[in-house]
Amino acid sequence: MTAALALGGCSAGGGGGSSAASGKPTKGGDLTMAWSADIISMDKTMTFDNNSIRVMEQIMEPLFQASADGTKLKPWLATGYTISSDKKTYTIKLRKGVTFSNGDPMTAKDVKFSIDEDTKTGAAGWGFINSAISSVEATDDSTVTIKLKYAWAPLIADLSLFSNGVIPDGYGGKTAAEFYKAPVGTGPYVWDSWKKGQSLKLTANSKYWQKGKPYLASVKWNVVPDANTRKLQVQGGQIDIDDTPDWSSLSSLKSAAGVKATTFPSTQIDYIAFNQKRKPFDDVHIRQAISLAIDRKAMLKAVLFGNGKVANSLLSPGTPFYDKDAGGATLDVKAAKAELAQSSKPNGFTTTLLIASGNPNQASVAQIMQSELKEIGITMNIKQLDPTANKQARLASDFDMAISAWTMDIPDPDEWTSFAVDPTGGSKSAFTSYDNPDVIAINKKAQQETDPAKRQELYSELQKQTSKDAFLAYLYYSPYVYATTDKVQGFHVTPLGNYLLQDVSKTK
Known part of the structure; x- marks a missing residue:
């Protein structure tokens, strides 16, 4: 052929x-x-x-x-x-x-x-x-x-x-x-x-x-x-x-x-990463509670000034096999409190969110989250590191929670899904240590399936299961933004970044 x-x-x-x-x-x-x-x-x-x-x-x-x-x-x-x-x-x-x-x-x-x-x-x-x-x-x-x-x-x-x-x-x-x-x-x-x-x-x-x-x-x-x-x-x-x-x-x-x-149109998803090597983030109820407490629409307004969309899936809309019905968490304070009540920390706990210093977008996200988590009984401190040190800390999984983002490098979801859900990869599941054998098996089937319709079924299943596991708290899909002087000609950023x-x- x-x-x-x-x-x-x-x-x-x-x-x-x-x-x-x-x-x-x-x-x-x-x-x-x-x-x-x-x-x-x-x-x-x-x-x-x-x-x-x-x-x-x-x-x-x-x-x-x-x-x-x-x-x-x-x-x-x-x-x-x-x-x-x-x-x-x-x-x-x-x-x-x-x-x-x-x-x-x-x-x-x-x-x-x-x-x-x-x-x-x-x-x-x-x-x-x-x-x-x-x-x-x-x-x-x-x-x-x-x-x-x-x-x-x-x-x-x-x-x-x-x-x-x-x-x-x-x-x-x-x-x-x-x-x-x-x-x-x-x-x-x-x-x-x-x-x-x-x-x-x-x-x-x-x-x-x-x-x-x-x-x-x-x-x-x-x-x-x-x-x-x-x-x-x-x-x-x-x-x-x-x-x-x-x-x-x-x-x-x-x-x-x-x-x-x-x-520029993008394939970027911004998210909160939960380090499952650190308690209590090995508890799905904790992760779900935090995910349900986040007001993503407020973040779009306060952080992106209306530029972007609420994230509801591991995949972005610009990525092949995205499923708009993936079931990502939306704001529900009552449900968030119920999840916390079922968790290993029913009375709340204190944790830390890692952000990059000098980044007003991350600072705004952190301040919004700090207020929202307090409402359900979680005290969240904010730790700032300069962007290079912040990056190194995330790569080393040296955090409780961290703001991060992903953009595709190829027009196929496998790069991100394998990076994100397979702990045997170099990233240890996007540095979260997330490990669900069922999700890993779905991902491997999708890699080997050449029929687009069947791949869609598999990736839809994967997106729905990762939403339930809440190993990441999806925030928003944002375009790329660049500023150039008018002397620069021909500068173009693809949706892959x-x-x-x-x-x-x-x-x-």
């Missing part, structure tokens, strides 16, 4: 930036972005935070890439593929003439090494994504053959994930640790420098396979934890892009001279 994908152009972002005079992208210029937290690592197989991922995606490219609307897949370093009749063998053709930024040609051996490298991490990293793969073969220099243990619906989507990004065979003669200090890939930008806690810089790849790209000479990310400072910097032109301004400043940014504030900076330019 053939399943070749039509290319239809290589840009997964918006159209290239253009100059006012010629309508053509402006070549050169240095772009500066500011975000709240630093990266963690460039090891694509072991790193889970979005900031690190956004940088990786500019350096190490996958075989397939999501479309600008995040719903389809198109060839990237591959040109197409075929599937055997038993759906267990994929033959993938590679794009010819692609080189790494060091000038070495990319071949099937590099692809095999890159996929095998990710697979070997197993439960410690992103290896769960490739768990169905039996073998990867470099059939010839431009052909890769992947054999599966069983039919696996998400395979092509999985091959579009950053963790399967292509790097040189054998790390180009280096150790993994040496390589990831300054990774090499086929992407539009090349590693330059990293001042931990301060800034990271990439420079243009002069050997990039997309002719004429990238347009920018360099891209720099500055770590600026305070949202108001980032807002003032983009208004003053000290930075070109404010990554995730707070919602309270959106209207003023939209009216600011020389600034474009834009919301990624942006490809080869399409971005900056007018003089």
Whole structure:
């Protein structure tokens, strides 16, 4: 069975930036972005935070890439593929003439090494994504053959994930640790420098396979934890892009001279994570009580200023197989008190919510929750850590409750569901230690089911069961928001949260 994908152009972002005079992208210029937290690592197989991922995606490219609307897949370093009749063998053709930024040609051996490298991490990293793969073969220099243990619906989507990004065979003669200090890939930008806690810089790849790209000479990310400072910097032109301004400043940014504030459709879900390794969060009645006490509509108004929707499922509406009838908790104070009365702490208890300092959105959520939980007999303290330390604490499951969020990286629910509900994965069920064998079994069935209607049935069942277990308290689905100066052209964020900076330019 053939399943070749039509290319239809290589840009997964918006159209290239253009100059006012010629309508053509402006070549050169240095772009500066500011975000709240630093990266963690460039090891694509072991790193889970979005900031690190956004940088990786500019350096190490996958075989397939999501479309600008995040719903389809198109060839990237591959040109197409075929599937055997038993759906267990994929033959993938590679794009010819692609080189790494060091000038070495990319071949099937590099692809095999890159996929095998990710697979070997197993439960410690992103290896769960490739768990169905039996073998990867470099059939010839431009052909890769992947054999599966069983039919696996998400395979092509999985091959579009950053963790399967292509790097040189054998790390180009280096150790993994040496390589990831300054990774090499086929992407539009090349590693330059990293001042931990301060800034990271990439420079243009002069050997990039997309002719004429990238347009920018360099891209720099500055770590600026305070949202108001980032807002003032983009208004003053000290930075070109404010990554995730707070919602309270959106209207003023939209009216600011020389600034474009834009919301992009997303697959993001914001939630409260309960650490089940810490009592009393191993008690479903406790988790349900807290979930039922939250007024999500009030949060939409106070935090998102009306931008977004109440979350009612583990999956977001922009994710395939979302079920609007998933049964996520809604505000019901009487039911919340009844759940607490049945719990191991019927008279209430004291706990702590972890939030990021300098983040007014999380501060507002925390203050609303603090008041709401007090009403049912729970005293909630608020612990603030700077965004980088906060991220590290969540990754280490060092919290009682924590505000967190997820956005899809591929147009298939498996990435998130496997990350969220399977404790054998590197995230230990989104760092909650949630472990329901029935849910794990449903998820595994959904991975292997290729019939869309049957997959929908399975994912609906999974969504309903996770709502009952309340291992997360779903808050809201929010769009992405960015503010740029009007000199920035072609900046586009897909619903999967990624942006490809080869399409971005900056007018003089």
